[in-house]
Amino acid sequence: MTVLDSAPHDVLDAYRTCEFVTLAKNGTPLAWPTAVARRDDGTLLLTTSLAFAQKALNVRRDGRVALLFSDPTGSGLDPAPQVFVSGRAECPDTIMAGPRGAEEYWRRLFERQPHSRLYLTRPMRPMMSWYYLRLLITVEPEQVIVRPPLE
Numbered sequence: 006m007t008v009l010d011s012a013p014h015d016v017l018d019a020y021r022t023c024e025f026v027t028l029a030k031n032g033t034p035l036a037w038p039t040a041v042a043r044r045d046d047g048t049l050l051l052t053t054s055l056a057f058a059q060k061a062l063n064v065r066r067d068g069r070v071a072l073l074f075s076d077p078t079g080s081g082l083d084p085a086p087q088v089f090v091s092g093r094a095e096c097p098d099t100i101m102a103g104p105r106g107a108e109e110y111w112r113r114l115f116e117r118q119p120h121s122r123l124y125l126t127r128p129m130r131p132m133m134s135w136y137y138l139r140l141l142i143t144v145e146p147e148q149v150i151v152r153p154p155l156e
Contacts, residue, residue: 007047019080027063084154
């Protein structure tokens with residue numbers, strides 16, 4: 006049993022994005038809308054592009070993070086509860102140049118954003134290959150709070 010088991014998995018899996026919060030050097034919370042994949046081992050996976058690596062830099066300096074699943078747009082859930090997850094994140098130095106290790110993440114992303122597949126075909130691929138150089142961020146949840154839907 007993991008901490009994430011206390012969250013409604015169908016809700017987590019249906020949300021298209023969440024707000025991912027890291028801490029800046031001075032402790033200021035910084036939030037980004039981010040796609041997340043729930044893993045069977047009870048962790049959450051997200052990625053960041055090398056071109057926008059601030060999330061990774063913040064996680065490496067201070068692994069305390071939070072995720073808020075609050076906007077169910079596109080999820081098919083109406084209404085949907087809010088889910089807050091806090092925990093510790095890790096982001097290794099390994100640069101991923103393909104889907105290995107994050108196959109489910111990319112499958113779900115391409116399913117939900119089918120137009121993004123165009124970036125993998127000519128003539129776009131040479132111009133967009135930088136976008137697929139990713140850093141993987143794994144979150145080990147420590148707390149889950151489920152709240153009623155926003156009005």
